[in-house]
Amino acid sequence: MGLRIIIAYLIMGGAILFAVITAVGLIRFPDVYTRIHASAVVLTISAVLLSIGVAIYVWQFYLSIKILLVGLIFLITNPLATHAIARASYRRKIAIPQVKSIDEYSGYLSRDQE
Amino acid sequence: MRRKIATFTIILIVWIILTGKITMDILIVGIIVSLITTFLYSDLLFRKSNRKKSWIYHLKQLFYIILFIPVFFYEAFIAALKVSRHVFEKEPSFTPGIIKVKTKLTNVTALTILANLITLTPGTLTLDFDMRERAFFIHWIDVTTLQQAEARKETIERFENWLEVIFQ
Structure with a gap:
């Protein structure tokens, strides 16, 4: 139980904390888009912290690099999926935002149809 | 080659x-x-580039990218804390909305990376890009201002300046 293990556990604990926050936010937030914002927390912060923590915990060169590569692939693929879900659910009118203060996107879409 | x-x-x-x-x-x-x-x-x-660049230029680019990584994670962490604050409020008190933010970048790679960085940051989400006016449509969880310049400063300017230096 060295100092390295303790640091790894601390980093992984922070990741778990953010994951719990995400789960609570997914239940509490009102509509699709705000829930996507809640899930972005787990996608960026939690995944990266967890992969760094596991890489420190394992502490072998090739294994650690491999785990960091997995974290990098998370970072590359997540915004694509998030953006695709949000855009499709707006354009196909699956879920129009319920809670909104301003909506400049609908004007852009109707301009295209003219 | x-x-x-x-x-x-x-x-x-x-x-x-x-x-x-x-x-x-x-x-x-x-x-x-x-x-x-x-x-x-x-x-x-990799896309085909039409200008020949020296190796020093690419080394400088790599140096700025490595410098940019901790800056991005700091910004993302602060934004995550802001979103997490809304989770624990008794009545979630946010004002989500979709705003249109003009950008000054022209490079296609830089625009793609900027859109991905906006989506990765908790609290902002890229919905679409208008090629004619060079503007992002961003769903923002906390619309504090409707002024174009201030909204731009709050959402994209911190990444835009870095990308302008990297891909100039």
Whole structure:
């Protein structure tokens, strides 16, 4: 139980904390888009912290690099999926935002149809 | 040709990381697989650039990218704390909305990376890009201002300046 293990556990604990926050936010937030914002927390912060923590915990060169590569692939693929879900659910009118203060996107879409 | 060499090197490095050790037979198989992949798909990883740049320019680019990584994670962490604050409020008191933010970048790669960075940051989400007016449509969880300049400053300017330096 060295100092390295303790640091790894601390980093992984922070990741778990953010994951719990995400789960609570997914239940509490009102509509699709705000829930996507809640899930972005787990996608960026939690995944990266967890992969760094596991890489420190394992502490072998090739294994650690491999785990960091997995974290990098998370970072590359997540915004694509998030953006695709949000855009499709707006354009196909699956879920129009319920809670909104301003909506400049609908004007852009109707301009295209003219 | 330079594109092919760069693609081949990256694929071979990933292969060596994934296998986990360097011996002669692993290297031979890796080189064969990387060569096949490079000749089939080398135009997917890097775009063809029409200007020749010196090696010093690319080294400087790499240096700025490495500097940018901790800055991005700091910004993302602060934004995550802001979103987490809304989770624990008794009545979630946010004002979500979709705003239109003009950008000054012109490079296609820089625009793509900027859109991905906006989506990765908790609290902002790219919905679409208007080619005619060069503007992002951003769903923002906390619309504090409707002024174009201030909204731009709050959402994208912190990444835009970095990307302008990297891809100028």
